[in-house]
Amino acid sequence: MQINVRRIGLIDTEQFADELHNNDVNSADLNIAFGDVNAITALSDAVSDKTNWIASSSCLGAMSHLGTDLGDSFVHVMSLQNTQGAIGVASCDISNGNATELAGATIVTAMQRANRLGEMPSLVWIIQAPGQEEAVLDGVQTVLGNSVPIFGGSSADNAIEGKWVQFDxxxxxxxxxxxxxxxxxxxxxxxxxxxxTSTQTQAEVTAVEGRVIYTLDNKPAGEVYNHWLQEYGHPPLKPGSILSDSTYFPLGRHKGCKSDPIPLLSHPSKLNDDNSLELFATVKQGDILTLMQGEQHNLISRAAEVTEVVLRTHELNYETRPKGLLLVFCGGCMLAVKDQLETIHxxxxxxxxxxxxxxxxxxxxxxxxxDGKSRHGNLMISATVFG
Structure with a gap:
């Protein structure tokens, strides 16, 4: 396997198109690309071949070993060549029907395009618009079960305006x-x-609809959450968007192995006038939610920490160094520490x-x-290495 990463700027439109048609990109088995909305839109206009692409807009741009986007638009493209296997890409518009059914049909099409229908993939990588992530995972897992790891991220824009894009x-x-x-x-x-880290503060979801929690322990969810914040020295939040104010205090559900569960985070996004609480993830009645606490220094150091873990694990398991690294870093966490992006890089x-x-x-x-099950969360980070 060969892996190359290119960082291509939008300043010169002609040069941008020329760089997209270099041999690394044109001959790739898969191109994975991120940039801001303008960059991915320009990418879709410039690509003229049928190469496999999985591309998405990323909050305030993206990052690679070649640099960090701090204002100008760039596309960062990771090209995988000579993978000694097969890769199939498929897509759909999930606003056109039942997201679970559409996702199931889309993974089947991707397997068909890899000429491996009936064979379990090594890895499934997904990009999608925010909003129906759990339904999409259900659809993919209906086809594959829980034996195949599913990794990826939800598209982002710069101001949480819903202007994100995806490209295949x-x-x-x-x-x-x-x-x-x-x-x-x-x-x-x-x-x-x-x-x-987990606090000792938790409550049961007693009334919920999708991503809106109405009550925790039979009390208005917003009141409960504000009471928790006050216990930790923070003023109560007013109705409206609370996305930035809740970044350091998300809600966690402990999942995975019972002996060593991992918190799956949900990011509170809005406090409504009726004291209901909206999240960026779906929870269910009966779920136990734990107040989680984050620190700025942990958000700054976590990218390097997960890089170290995945590299060490890969080298121990396979006695080889990988060829490339792909990180998915929550945009909400990034916005909380964006003045430290160069340090993170x-x-x-x-x-x-x-x-x-x-x-x-x-x-x-x-x-x-x-436990082998793939899930959707917020304020999370993932690392994938290939080869």
């Missing part, structure tokens, strides 16, 4: 799903983490030791837990 090499979506079914002869390793460079890498900043993260 042919179609540009605003509410799309793009799935890559990957069958690789060379090894792949993945790691999914939260980076937050330098820390990944140090751990990667010359390995090409690509980082996306997403509004939702998907990854696999120790």
């Amino acid at each position: 090499g042919e179609h540009l979506y605003s509410n799309g799903l793009v799935i890559a079914a990957m069958y690789t002869e060379e090894p792949v390793s993945c790691y999914f983490s939260s980076g937050y 330098a820390s990944i460079l140090k751990k990667a030791q010359g390995l090409p890498f690509l980082v996306a900043f997403t509004f939702g993260e998907q990854g696999c837990f120790p």
